[in-house]
Amino acid sequence: MEVRFVDATGAHRREPDDVVELFAHEDGFFWIDVPVWDDASEEVVLGLGVHPLVLEACRQRNYVPTVHGYDDHVFVTTQSPFLGAVGHVHLLELDQIIAHHYLVTVHGPINPDVELSRAQVETDGVLARIEGGRFRPTTPAELSYAITSAVARRQSSLIREVAAKLPDLERQVMSSQFRDPEALLEAMFLIRHELITTRTMAAQCHDIWVRMADIRRMTDDPDAVRARDLADQFDRVRSLADGESHFLFGVIELYQTKVHTKMTVAMERLAVIAAVTLPVTAIASVYGMNVIVNQHTHWVQLVIVLCVMIAISLMLLRWARRQGWW
Secondary structure, eight states, X not given: OEEEEEETTEEEEEOGGGGGGGGGOSSEEEEEEESSOOHHHXXXXXXXXXXXXXXXXXXXXXXXXXXXXXXXXXXXXXXXXXXXXXXXXXXXXXXEEEESSEEXXXXXXXXXXXXXXXXXHHHHHHHHHXXXXXXXXXXXXXXXXXXXXHHHHHHHHHHHHHHTTHHHHHHHHHHOOSSSHHHHHHHHHHHHHHHHHHXXXXXXXXXXXXXXHHHSOOTTOHHHHXXXXXXXXXXXXXXXXXXXXXXXXXXXXXXXXXXXXXXXXXXXXXXXXXXXXXXXXXXXXXXXHHHXXXXXXXXXXXXXXXXXXXXXXHHHHHHHHHTTOO
């Protein structure tokens, strides 16, 4: 757990016991960052007077973004995407408790296969801006806005990363001879999964921040303005995901059309082969044993039968050619 006091000069590290001075400062606020929730973290957050349901939400995994408003604080959950192995999209949860004198950021719980630093990208980035003098938040809501904007940018970055794969995928579909269709199908549906997961994440975060703006009902409230801006950012990510999804669906439809066309052509050719060989097979089955397997070969009948077979085959091939089957 990292405790910092944020004022006009930057973010200053403090001890957890210093949080008792919460209301003794008017020149700044406390930022409590909890990488991994434990008993010590719960004790500190409990001392802030947060609602018991907030503590419960911080302990467990929240699979969908949520927001709860109380008299003196707001609890909100957002999610950042992280691409894992074999197209798996990890949902990196970030919980925030926003009040007038403090901001609590809680990471996770996250998958053990994901490094903790992956979940701290947004908070670490904002902290670096503060320490570098490029950002001076004056309220917890302003700091929360910066962190959540980083979440929206991370979602947008993943959409752009996935979108960069689509042109190459389209070229593969256009030039593919379908000798390895399983690999191509797997690539398409993994990208589809990545887009849909991130799109869902952005849509849910958009709804959450629309609700946050409604909690602040005054239109000129700066916090409500920031909430509406965050809702617009997440809506933009959703729009990007929708656009790339439509493009991908077009590629998948092209692939399906080519596969269906190839199957149709193959069926027509098989039909031609069957039509050509069926009468030949029928004639051979009737005359074969009687003409060839006998006391002696009836050469005249054999020649006649072979000529009839060839004539029938040529007639069927000519008819199939006129039909455009080959």
